[in-house]
Amino acid sequence: MTAAMRSKRRDKLVPRLRVFLLQNFAPVWRTVERVPPLARLVNRLIINTACNTAAFRPHAMSTLGDYTSWSSLTDRTYLGRMIPPLPAAARDGPSLAETTALFAPQGPQQQCPKSTLLFPIFAQYLTDGFLRTSSTDRARTTSNHDIDLSPLYGRTPAQTLALRAAPDQGRGKGRLKSQWIGDEEFPPDLYRTGTSDIAADFADAHGTALLDLPLGMNADPPWAAGEHSRRRLFAVGGDRVNSTALVAMLNTLFLREHNRLAAELERRNPGWDDTRIFETARNIVIVLFIKIVIEEYINHISSACFRLRADPRVAWNAPWNKPNWMTVEFSLLYRWHSLVPETMLWDGERMDTAAILLDNRKLIEAGLAKAFKWAGQTPAARLGLHNTAIYLENRLTVESRAIEQNRARRLPGYNAYRQAMGMNPVDDFDCMTGDRARQEELRALYGTPEAVDFYVGLFAEDAGLNTPMPPLLGAMVALDAFSQALNNPLLSRQVYCKETFTGYGLEVIEATGTLWDVLVRNLGPTAPSDIRAEDVRMTRPDWRRRFSAF
DSSP states (O other): OHHHHHHHHHHHHHHHHHHHHHOOOHHHHHHHHHHHHHHHHHHHHHHHHHTSSSSSOOOOOOOOOOSSOOHHOOOOOEEEEESSOTTTTTOOOOOOOHGHHHHHSSSSSSSSEEETTTTHHHHHHTTTTTBBBOSSTTTOOOOOSSOHHHHHOSSSSSHHHHHHOOOGTTTTTOOOOEEEEEEEEEEBSBBOOSSBBOOOBOOOTOOSSSSSTTTTOSSOOOOOOHHHHHHTTTTOOOGGGGGBHHHHHHHHHHHHHHHHHHHHHHHHHHTOOOOHHHHHOOOOOHHHHHIIIIIIIIIIHHSSSSSOOTHHHHHHOOOOOOOOOBBHHHHHOOOOOGGGEEEEEEEEEEEEEGBTTTTTTHHHOOOOHHHHHHEEEEEEEHHTTTTTOOGGGGTTOOOOOOHHHHHHTTTTOOOHHHHHHOOOOOSSSTTTTTTTHHHHHHHHSSSSGOOOOHHHHHHHHOOOOOOOOOOHHHHHHHHHHHHHHHGGGGSTTTTTTTHHHHHHHHHHHHHHOSSHHHHHOOTTTTOOOOGGGGGOSSSSSOOOOOOOOO
């Protein structure tokens, strides 16, 4: 055996061995978790391994141009690039229509064996805060590039100010504006009752909105006057929060948590002014949100037995701890349309998921606790090709636009990104999927895996063992989640302290690791008595771990 052959075998063996060790021996990993110094060491090793697989920021290029310039390194209105683009007209691919057909449904939608609907809903709420490709120039972004909960607090200081309640309104200091409907607290209405006019609190003297308007409001045909307010669309910090009642549900939860924290901070610190209470509550909510990202969301995605922790110390001396800059690849890989089920459980019956698009009435009628419970009872759909919900079937333009963006930005192919992530390139389609029909379909369209578009390759792979994610997609999500969450300024060595959050705030952060932890603090007096932590999970109650064979 030649040295090259031995090296190739080792390159394949080491990753398989690492996966085998992490996915097996669950009792051993439970023991490790109970020994804090050992758990911190393993946690650090896993996170650093994920973050060290690809090149660190700053990336040499952005979507501004095909070469490095001062502007490409500093103008953050453009998306970054993980790897350089292909030369212009480098290759001819299949037609846009043929490629888009890979995402069209074929028969009944398949379920994800691991995830509930809470998983894709949380993913949407998370990414809507920082993945904001411009609708007028697909090379640009309107993102702040950080996990800053802008769907709750707004993207700009002016939007934040519009969403804040004045202390002289009898609500106390540091609060976000809200309304009470019965015994439940919700964001305020964006539109005046019976009209399509923006409510006075969220419009300037000329009636122009101070907030980003909900996406889809200008759809053809135009909405009738009054339809805007009839659907009870909320005044919120992001234009995608109202996209479904379940995304609005998450935003409502964090609004309640902010106002609850502000009330407690005001009680404990009577000398503080309105702004200090608001900013301190905001600091706490952003960090507890990041903890949920790592400790519930990423642990759900992970196939490992070991449960990861959001330990800020992991990033303090890490070489990957660099300022965030969202990339064009990251903005594409989060197009998880196929995870959304065609129907969901609602009050014990099946309901078309389309019934809650751009309409928050059902959330208001059900209340926050029941909405969370029903979302947690609904299985997500399988992430992958040919599994888009029927109600999106006539809207496959969302997939064609992603493919167009992939090609317009001249992204290298699927195998180039596997190699950029430290993975072996695929030499045949049977390495991507075990489904023979899919293999033949891809072979007929592309000929060779080298020709597969990046966007298509992400979803063409079979899901990995004990995870809802295909391998390349999962590796890229882990890289970006860790390196763009744990480097948040609020988690830095000199900032993560009681002076920033108060001692009480640090206690709340430490006690938070799941959505249930936040929900149980904000259930309200009318919440159903039978709701349990097991009802509010991203992982299905019937999911069971499978153990890998080496």
